[in-house]
Amino acid sequence: MSRIEFTGNALFIPYFLIGVGMLINVRLLFEGVRILWVVFAIVFFGTLGKAVAAYASAALFRLPRRTAHMMFGLTSAHAAGAIAIVMVGLKLPVSPGHFVFDNEVLNGIVIMILFTCIISTVVTERSAQSIRLENKEEPEMVKADDDEKMLIPVKYPEYADSLISLATMMRNPKLKRDLVALNVVYDDVNATRNQTEGQRLLEHLHQVASAGDVPMTTQVRIAANIANGIRHAFKEFQASEVIMGLHNRSEMSKGFWGQFTQSLYNGLSRQITIARIMQPLNTIRRIQVAVPSRAEFEPGFYRWLERLARVAGNLECRIVFHGRQDTLQLINNYIRNRHSNVRAEYMQMEHWNELPELASNVQEDHLFAIITARKGTISYKTAMERLPDEVNRHFRGKTLMIIFPDQYGDRMDNMTFTQPQHTEERSAYEVFREWIYKKGGIGHS
DSSP states (O other): OHHHHHHIIIIIHHHHHHHHHHHOOGGGGGSOHHHHHHHHHHHHHHHHHHHHHHHHHHHHTTOOHHHHHHHHHHHOOOOHHHHHHHHHHHHOEEETTEESSOHHHHHHHHHHHHHHHHHHHHHHHHHHHHHHHHHTOOOOOOOTTTTOOEEEEOOOHHHHHHHHHHHHHHSOTTTTOOEEEEEEEESSTTHHHHHHHHHHHHHHHHHHHHHTTOOEEEEEEEESSHHHHHHHHHHHTTOSEEEEEOOOOOSOOTTTTOSSHHHHHHHOOSEEEEEEOOSOGGGOOEEEEEOOTTGGGSTTHHHHHHHHHHHHHHHTOEEEEEEOHHHHHHHHHHHHHHOTTSOEEEEEOOOGGGGGGGGGGOOTTEEEEEEOOOTTSTTOOGGGGGHHHHHHHHSTTSEEEEEEOOOSSOOSTTOOTTSOSOOOOOOHHHHHHHHHHHHHHHHHO
């Protein structure tokens, strides 16, 4: 089955789609109103037929409207079947020189596929979130440290000590679990030299941890792919989360997350904490936390809350949570029941677009923590795509922590050694939207 799927996905489907694409006559779209009417009719009635079937079925079986939305989203997309039908019609004669379909219908079918795939994606995603919210299944207030084992990938000595200090503050000393310090080395001509340097760094970190009476396990790992090396180590050590550093580059670039971070958080569904520590942690006098709406419905809600509460308790500083009222209420209950000694404050933040406004309240001796989310999860919002730009623009030079909580998703079953070093989830729609924004900015200026 795997060979059949590979052959189909890598050869037959692309060949089929490219072949059909070469048959499309784009000029027909600009030759008159008739082709536009054909396109409109095919798109409208093709979508309407799916909508009628979905909503009529929901009404017949007395299903809620959210379920009807989901059925419509899952069934509204047209693809290979529609193309196959029109290809047969193009070659099926009804009279000399005339066929069942012509090129206008072919163009209309292809444009219908484009529109219905977009509609299906948007409707399915939103209906899935609404169904999840309808159930109101908040994560149970279980112990967020039962499986605690922190993996700390380190590479640069300038921030390695700070990461160990942060992990020490986050860990539960009662469990007496080891911290795992990992150094991943490229499998290239410099592997031996880099391996020696990595071993030297890990020995230094082991001494730092021993000084604080914290047990630590270290490993230098050679891999052709840094992200996969970290993920394999995560699975090998049965870790619960990753704590890693964020580069200190000040320029704005597409490589904000670094060389492999985006590949890591896209391929690992467990909690990942990315920290940029600009000053000693024991000088932090306030922690400010930006919490997105619906964060309480994520499975990792109490894990990151527990970690931040421990940091605030160890630093004996005030922690301020910014979020919506219902989310803040759950946070308040947890802090009051589990960490009554932590001085916590709660401030309303109705929309994620208010994130830049918090920059004016973040001082040099503050730690600003941002709770974000992976694409497709219930607390994810489009505004999070602008996070790198907003961080570089409004929080430059500030001590920062970005947390990707535990999410439902793939547990690394699909890891491969041939996965690209850097992967980005970017679609043509995102590129087009960025182009519009840039053009709009040029026009306004």
